[in-house]
Amino acid sequence: KQEVTQIPAALSVPEGENLVLNCSFTDSAIYNLQWFRQDPGKGLTSLLLIQSSQREQTSGRLNASLDKSSGRSTLYIAASQPGDSATYLCAVESGGSYIPTFGRGTSLIVHP
Amino acid sequence: KAGVTQTPRYLIKTRGQQVTLSCSPISGHRSVSWYQQTPGQGLQFLFEYFSETQRNKGNFPGRFSGRQFSNSRSEMNVSTLELGDSALYLCASSLGGGGGTEAFFGQGTRLTVV
Numbered sequence: 001k002q003e004v005t006q007i008p009a010a011l012s013v014p015e016g017e018n019l020v021l022n023c024s025f026t027d028s029a030i031y032n033l034q035w036f037r038q039d040p041g042k043g044l045t046s047l048l049l050i051q052s053s054q055r056e057q058t059s060g061r062l063n064a065s066l067d068k069s070s071g072r073s074t075l076y077i078a079a080s081q082p083g084d085s086a087t088y089l090c091a092v093e094s095g096g097s098y099i100p101t102f103g104r105g106t107s108l109i110v111h112p
Numbered sequence: 113k114a115g116v117t118q119t120p121r122y123l124i125k126t127r128g129q130q131v132t133l134s135c136s137p138i139s140g141h142r143s144v145s146w147y148q149q150t151p152g153q154g155l156q157f158l159f160e161y162f163s164e165t166q167r168n169k170g171n172f173p174g175r176f177s178g179r180q181f182s183n184s185r186s187e188m189n190v191s192t193l194e195l196g197d198s199a200l201y202l203c204a205s206s207l208g209g210g211g212g213t214e215a216f217f218g219q220g221t222r223l224t225v226v
Contacts, residue, residue, distance in 0.1 A: 034215065043202055044217040089155070091215070098208065099145065099168050100215065102155040
């Protein structure tokens with residue numbers, strides 16, 4: 001059974017810092033890994049999708065990498081801004097079903 | 113194009129009642145999944161429908177049920193509501209043809225059971 005862990009659970013940083021959020025998974029037989037952002041009480045917004053054959057994806061100030069062999073992904077946020085404050089979740093879609101397994105998320109606060 | 117639409121956004125129900133939530137996926141998407149999100153348990157998978165058939169099911173009691181219509185719109189129903197059913201219910205849509213497709217979420221329905 002796939003298990004997904006996100007570290008740290010919470011993070012508070014000053015504006016302008018570069019950040020790394022971590023996601024690890026136990027079963028390396030994955031189809032893809034997706035990073036989401038969730039604002040309080042709202043739905044999830046897709047940030048980046050990395051297919052199993054890819055090593056990284058970039059969108060603006062965000063860069064996500066995937067290392068299947070070690071069961072890890074990182075989300076890099078460059079030059080953080082207060083508007084980046086949210087919970088970031090990673091989800092792994094594994095072989096055998098089309099259902100992603102979610103981590104518990106990293107709650108990020110970027111203060112001015 | 114329009115995103116995933118969930119209605120209603122907020123609901124307050126009494127214990128013992130039943131409730132129906134609706135999800136309209138992105139046009140062309142055939143897979144709809146439902147999740148329950150609570151502070152204590154995080155995001156938990158309820159079930160997934162693809163082309164009107166339930167393809168996957170999570171570990172929830174039979175009080176939780178769903179269906180999908182020919183236009184891919186989906187509904188989930190919770191009968192005999194309990195206080196513990198209070199949660200944010202999210203639906204996600206994807207092309208769903210196989211592994212590796214991107215999932216898009218709606219804004220959720222906040223259900224409060226009193």
